[in-house]
Amino acid sequence: MSGRKFAFFKNRNNKGYLFILPFFLVMLTFQIYPIISTLNLSFTAPLNMFENKFVGIANYERLLTNEIFLKSIFNTWFMWLLGFIPQMIFALGLAVILYEWQVWGKDAFRTIFFLPNLVTAASIGVLFAVLLDWQTGTLNHVLLTMKIIDEPINWLSKSGMARGSVAFIQWWMWFGNTAIIVMAGLSSISGELYEAAFIDGAGKVQTFFRITLPLLRPILLYIVITSLIGGLQIFDIPRVLTNGRGAPDNAITTMVLYLYNQAFKNFNIGYAASVAYTLFFMILFFSIISFKLISGKKQKGDDEI
Amino acid sequence: MSIRTKMMALAALLLVTALPVFATGGQEEAAVSQNPAEMSGKIVVWSFTDEVGGMIEHFNQKYPNIEVEYVVIPNQDEVYLNKLVTTLRSRDAVPDVFTGEAAFFRQFVEAGFWEPISDAPYNAEELKDNLVPYVVGLSRDANGKMTALSWQATPGAMFYRRSIAKEVLGTDDPAEVSKWTSDINKYYELGEMIKEKYNGEKFLVSGYTDMAQFIYNQRKVPYVVDNTLTVPGSLIEYMELAKDMRTNKVEGGVGTWSPAWFSGMADASVFTYILPTWGLHYVLKPNAEPEASNGEKEFSGDWGLCVPPAAYSWGGTYIGISRFSEKKDLAWAFVKHIGSDPEFAKYWAEKTGDFVGNLNVVKEIKDDFADPFLGGQNHYEYFYNEVKKIDVSRVGPWDFQIENAWGDQVELYANGEKTKQEAMDGFVTAMADILPDVKVVFEGR
Structure with a gap:
């Protein structure tokens, strides 16, 4: 019996499967099974905390007509773009300055810019909640002492301010990290190209747009895609900045925060699962789009050569 | 990859997916031993x-x-x-x-x-x-x-600072103070008196949200009956009250359970805390006089128990x-x-x-019973009478989520971020997310 059972592995070439088996078992248990189980859940609605009933695609129908979910999509994109665009500009600028101009103490600057990224996002959210607090916050205290305002301002109750804060934190946390990646990209551009450009009489600005930027494209693609995936999943900072329910008035409810609140505050697991699947396809879709947009031209160029 | 390996992968997948189905075990009857x-x-x-x-x-x-x-x-x-x-x-x-x-x-x-x-x-x-x-x-x-x-x-009560009562009302007698606190209008008036007396440095109550418990308890029927959620009139009045209190600075603008809320217990900047039975020994004592509640000091006896504007349990x-x-x-x-x-x-x-x-x-x-924290007052007698008033026929499974959602909108209205109608619409939207099959109506509208 046992001889026949293991006959498959007698073949030396098949032994390799034994070695990759642990990985696949872990992946099946902790990745594939949850993914399938989530899909299954997304077609159910809870009867109580214990039992679910099958409801077909009702969750998805509800989701796509839900005001708060649509708002959360807008919030997510809005806050991501509001943080990402300045982050990109800052990172490019800083990287070029630090790399090309050989600024004195550039390693120290690099470290300082990177520091906010070392602190967990949740702690930074708490920190900003304390700074912006209405009654006891540092910002109001400073402004009051400097006589800029007469009365404390309830910052986090204003939707614009709350969204702005999230975007600002995202920018502040990530521009250093992005700058370092861009610098790594810059160092891979051959110095000969710059030399040639210099000899041909190109200025700094021309060199930047004609040489640096095009050759940075793969790195920029990497940054855009990782930031997009991270940005669409933003959760921790909105979660801790206000009361966790996306206050004020769902202004900073992001898609993942919405998912979380549905699953773990309203205990509507099936509905939350349908949010998760919608989010998954959305990220997939936009990742493909951004990949095509940025790398498309280059591949065409490759073909011509 | 051979067909056989594919089959194995599929089998493993099925096994993993099927596990929870087999995991439902039977239950045993328990025998209760006597000794x-x-x-x-x-x-x-x-x-x-x-x-x-x-x-x-x-x-x-x-x-x-x-x-x-x-x-x-x-x-x-x-x-x-x-x-x-x-x-x-x-x-x-x-x-x-x-x-x-x-x-x-x-x-x-x-x-x-x-x-x-x-x-x-x-x-x-x-x-x-x-x-x-x-x-x-x-x-x-x-x-x-x-x-x-x-x-x-857990019947509810209200706890007050005797020293502030003496300075504002001239007496710290619980019966006299209760005359001011047991009616919501007099309570508000008292807030104005405290504001004037201390130039807005001390407050009647930490935040209007402290009052939510006795206001929510005023409903006569459960929130949700036959898939219809009726917002009681008392909750709509609560919106007005909250806005008035915030605009007139009768309350301190501090949310219940926030760090500033706790520190108000110790620094004598707040006159009343609206807390039930457990709030006294579990929240107020250890935060108002931490040393004394650890037994390192005597209680100052600067607190008293008075009657809140409405009976509640929390x-x-x-x-x-x-x-x-x-x-x-x-x-x-x-x-x-x-x-x-x-x-x-x-x-x-x-x-x-x-x-x-x-x-x-x-x-x-x-x-x-005489609690030294309350200056020797007998809170047990009071709670014994209050516990009979508690009616729980109106408690439902989603009360917590409903009250949180309402509280969010009250805050937006009190801050002036929303009009009353916008706040009420906002509540309907929020409830559609929590209880999708339930229709929301407002009492008296």
């Missing part, structure tokens, strides 16, 4: 505060051979609730016993997480005559069976046996001891000043 000393074993108890931890010592005096492992999982951000729900969904035998708070425990009852204890071998119905009726009533499931007990009943922790426990006899011994034993109730009342759920004990001790 406490003979019962032995280990049970695991989960709760969201350390309160129950202080009860194990007394339990072990009677049941020396039952080891109790006590696990505290704080419920901030619903962590306790989620951990418990996930555990029970997986039908784990641990914990044997767990607690639930009034704000969410009806969910447990409806889901059947707790073992019904009305019938043999538990026979909890025999105990109920000694217990506060509303506490027993609230634990009943759809079949009318009791599911959990509680060591406490919170209350229930304790029951997990449906999936494999040691239900031991678990029941623990639940029964904490939830009904008169000796324990007396011990607990004297140790903490908490208002216990065993009425025989309450009657026995209520007349000669």
Whole structure:
């Protein structure tokens, strides 16, 4: 019996499967099974905390007509773009300055810019909640002492301010990290190209747009895609900045925060699962789009050569 | 990749997917042994505060051979609730016993997480005559069976600073102060007086949200009846009150449970705290006078108990046996001891000043209770009278989420971010997310 059972592995070439088996078992248990189980859940609605009933695609129908979910999509994109665009500009600028101009103490600057990224996002959210607090916050205290305002301002109750804060934190946390990646990209551009450009009489600005930027494209693609995936999943900072329910008035409810609140505050697991699947396809879709947009031209160029 | 390997991968996938189906186990009937000393074993108890931890010592005096492992999982951000729900969904035998708070425990009852204890071998119905009726009533499931007990009943009160009362009203007598606090209009007026007296540096109440409990308790019927959620008129009035208080700076603008809310207890900047029975010994004492509540100092006696504008009950922790426990006899011994034993109730009342759920004990001790924290005032007598007013026929499983959603909109209205109509529309939108099948109507509109 046992001889026949293991006959498959007698073949030396098949032994390799034994070695990759642990990985696949872990992946099946902790990745594939949850993914399938989530899909299954997304077609159910809870009867109580214990039992679910099958409801077909009702969750998805509800989701796509839900005001708060649509708002959360807008919030997510809005806050991501509001943080990402300045982050990109800052990172490019800083990287070029630090790399090309050989600024004195550039390693120290690099470290300082990177520091906010070392602190967990949740702690930074708490920190900003304390700074912006209405009654006891540092910002109001400073402004009051400097006589800029007469009365404390309830910052986090204003939707614009709350969204702005999230975007600002995202920018502040990530521009250093992005700058370092861009610098790594810059160092891979051959110095000969710059030399040639210099000899041909190109200025700094021309060199930047004609040489640096095009050759940075793969790195920029990497940054855009990782930031997009991270940005669409933003959760921790909105979660801790206000009361966790996306206050004020769902202004900073992001898609993942919405998912979380549905699953773990309203205990509507099936509905939350349908949010998760919608989010998954959305990220997939936009990742493909951004990949095509940025790398498309280059591949065409490759073909011509 | 051969077909065979593909088949294997598929089989592994099916196996993993099918696991939960086979994981549903049968349940065993528990036999309840009679002699406490003979019962032995280990049970695991989960709760969201350390309160129950202080009860194990007394339990072990009677049941020396039952080891109790006590696990505290704080419920901030619903962590306790989620951990418990996930555990029970997986039908784990641990914990044997767990607690639930009034704000969410009806969910447990409806889901059947707790073992019904009305019938043999538990026979909890025999105990109920000694217990506060509303506490027993609230634990009943759809079949009318009791599911959990509680060591406490939680009528509400209001606590005030005697020194501020003396300066503003000229007296700190609880009866005199209650004349000002027992009516919402007089209470507001008192707030104006405090604001003027201290130039806006001291406040009547930390934040208007403190008043939410007695306002929510004014509803006459459950929020949700036959898939229709009726917002009571009292909640709409609450919006106006909140906005008035915030605009006129009668309240301090501090949210309940925020750090500033706690520090207001110690720095004498707030006149009243609206808290129930447990709020006195569990929240107010340790935060207002931490040294004295550790026994390092005498209480100053600067606090008093007065009558709030409306009667209410807030919170209350229930304790029951997990449906999936494999040691239900031991678990029941623990639940029964904490939830009904008169000796324990007396011990607990004297140790903490908490208002216990065993009425025989309450009657026995209520007349000669004097709390040094309250300047020698007898809060037990007051709570004994208040507990009779509690009506729990209007408690439903989603109260917590409904009240939170309403509170969010009240805050937006009070801050001037929204108009009243926008706030009410915002509530309808929020409820559509929590209870999608329920229609929202506003009383009197």
